[in-house]
Amino acid sequence: MVVGDVTTGTEVLVIGAGPGGYVAAIRAAQNGLDTTLVDRDGYGGTCLNYGCIPSKALISATDVAHDARNATEMGVHADPVIHTDEMQEWKDGVVDQLTGGVEKLCKANGVNLMQGEATFVDDSTARIAHGGEGQGSESIDFEHAIVATGSRPIQVPGFEFEHDPIWSSRDALEVEEPPEKLLVVGAGYIGMELSTVFAKLGVDVTVVEMLDGIMPGYEDDVTRPVKKRADELGIEFNFGEAASDWEETEGGVVVTTEDEDGAEYTYDADKMLVAVGRQPISESLDPEAAGVEVDENGFIQTDDQARTNVDNIYAVGDVAGEPMLAHKASKEGIVAAEVIAGEPAALDQQAIPAAVFTDPEIATVGMTEAEAEEAGFEPKIGQFPFRASGRALSTGESEGFVRLVAEQEAGFILGAQIVGPEASELIAECALAIEMGATLEDVASTVHTHPTLAEAVMEAAENANDEAIHTLNR
């Protein structure tokens, strides 16, 4: 049965219910705007359903087992077994709790929820196609629209995800029975996070990467502890090779790769995970119908108020460009909603932090030393190694360091790079320092609890001023 055409109206139509869209919708409703949020899939978007949350849940579960397995030095002897099906059930429970929470929060804030795929008709109308049983479609008039359609994994031609042994990150996160051998194509952050999970599940993991190291966006000394730990976990790396072909074998694949010089290599595996990046989703929405311009990579360009080239249409999150991160999406969502509500909001943040939940974690915010130099600063650097941290040693994890980058004169903090335990949490203080215009002295003078990892941030600030207590100042 096809449901007849109904036209409804809304002040703000938000398309896509990921961390960009649902946050925008809630804030718009909080600001008194009549708001409709539409998604063709689950509330919470990629992040809650197939990204941040499920990946972090699997990382935590495998970490508990891994930590217990490697604590004999501490006197703890354990031989943990992971029941992958139970782990998946638990992970799904976490996801359900959070996506259910998003739905409840939307409703409690008065957001109208709609299920379906949105396509622009023009700059004030969209058509919503409902899937499933009550198939059909309806039109919706809007005063303002916020496009938050997110991104999808890039497919390598010939390695499409519909082939059973070829996994996207989403497939990998749903695995009930780990393969014996896994080939991972791509050593970016998603590839590295998932390789670590599978290695800790006892899978024989090989990583193939076109570039010459893991996570190329980061400085060498930042990724080094992660590479070292991955080596210890038995992950095998092959750099400078690109996957060029594959063939199904009984129950597995043989993958061919090629290096720069055209030399070929082959790898046997049971499954193959392709994690070579993500690309924006805009085509199904037909932005052009509303006059919204899309660049050659599929991204929608926006200004510092998250506005597209069309006055009443905004774009936020992955579809609006790099960095493709959940919290960047949410920030843009908040700004778009506030601008629509007439508030003087803008994307005026100094820096957007980023974290990678590898072992150990990496987290960064603001400028590296090289970036500060490029920007014309004469950077002042302070660093503190976790092996000199009482807290790090007393938890048995003391790889890595905190580095602060500051400008020379007043010592304003410009950036931070952290690799080590709880890096993802420690970066919060650094981000606040940057936003507040804090100086090295401000951070050094702030009393930090002993014994904590956060003391390393203070010591790095002291070190930049040649005043560190627990490391030598050079």
Add this chain to the structure above:
Amino acid sequence: MVVGDVTTGTEVLVIGAGPGGYVAAIRAAQNGLDTTLVDRDGYGGTCLNYGCIPSKALISATDVAHDARNATEMGVHADPVIHTDEMQEWKDGVVDQLTGGVEKLCKANGVNLMQGEATFVDDSTARIAHGGEGQGSESIDFEHAIVATGSRPIQVPGFEFEHDPIWSSRDALEVEEPPEKLLVVGAGYIGMELSTVFAKLGVDVTVVEMLDGIMPGYEDDVTRPVKKRADELGIEFNFGEAASDWEETEGGVVVTTEDEDGAEYTYDADKMLVAVGRQPISESLDPEAAGVEVDENGFIQTDDQARTNVDNIYAVGDVAGEPMLAHKASKEGIVAAEVIAGEPAALDQQAIPAAVFTDPEIATVGMTEAEAEEAGFEPKIGQFPFRASGRALSTGESEGFVRLVAEQEAGFILGAQIVGPEASELIAECALAIEMGATLEDVASTVHTHPTLAEAVMEAAENANDEAIHTLNR
């Protein structure tokens, strides 16, 4: 053989090599002052040898086992066994590495190290009595002295620590063979941290506390998750009772307690840990000989430059009063050293954070709501529960909350109370916010990495302004 009397001289004599003293000595030497550091015991003081570090090491080790034991929900099945002797060996290794590091750092910065007990002769001379083989003593002249003699556990009359079954925290931290039944007297932070360690080692722990709840300095809702977890661990609590008597039995003790009304109760145990607080150590030093006044509790009063009533003598750390915390000691040590060097330093911090490494952790900084009211503010409160945090759920630990206390007008942050996972790390951002004079809006506008626990700080700030996304604003 008694070594003859030699008199040496130093610009700065630092007495006590705990986190107050060794930090003061390093900073004094960094400032170009000829500095001598003397201790009658180990470098690192109570904190590194018998306090912060060993306790945190045992907490970490027992946590790894406990977490693995309780991860069946996550699909992780393990039956960890703790070899206490190995755990102790590991802990001692951590302590040795850190105390060795302190010694090295002192030397590298040019601090003269001396082993011995210092006693003031007058306000410019001390006598150092050397223990051990080369017994004897020497005199040392100083221009400035920094007293950093720390504190010791309070002994309950009749329950002195020399009796074998009666433990101080130091004894408890050195246990190679856990008792079957342990009675803990005192539910302050040290009693609670250690009770948790022993409960996780499988010991049958009973806590007796004179007051009517655990850790009475904290608000009820802050301690509630810790009490709940302790109950789940099987720790038995008896409030409103004071230990009044004990008797040795074969291989154990029977302890008698008394409540307010004089009713008596008895407890059987193998060992008994008395953790009812700490008191300053000043008598062996004879401060009066230098003219330094000591109050009725044994504390040395100081001004905001850590100076005692005698111009060239400073006091820092536990001996200089509450809060008796390592990082407060270090801060005072730094200020004393800088004041001596002629720098415009002062103890001008707005707040000193504190953390308790119970399960879950507690961390606080600045004012509670009640304290803000008392100070004349009209406080604005923001709160965020970890059960609404994606990161907390995805690590399997979602008890607790973050609360921010701010003043009404500009929204300046005055305090924070956190109970939950990594509370000790999360408090760092709150402390920086307070020192910087950050407002709720500053914290709310700072982009926080997803998914992290630190997002809860941002959400609490948003909640105070009725703008939280992931919790209802009321």
Add this chain to the structure above:
Amino acid sequence: TPDGRVFAPPAARKLARELDVDIGEVEGSGPGGRISEADVRAHAESAEVHDETA
């Protein structure tokens, strides 16, 4: 503020001590009257001008 607290970052407080300025008398230009290092400097300079003209 009710408890006489001054909202100023540590570096501004230290600068005030260095310049011998009573930070309680500095007018803050930040949100809610938060005092920056520049505010402290400006106060010190205007105090000097006052001294000279007095």
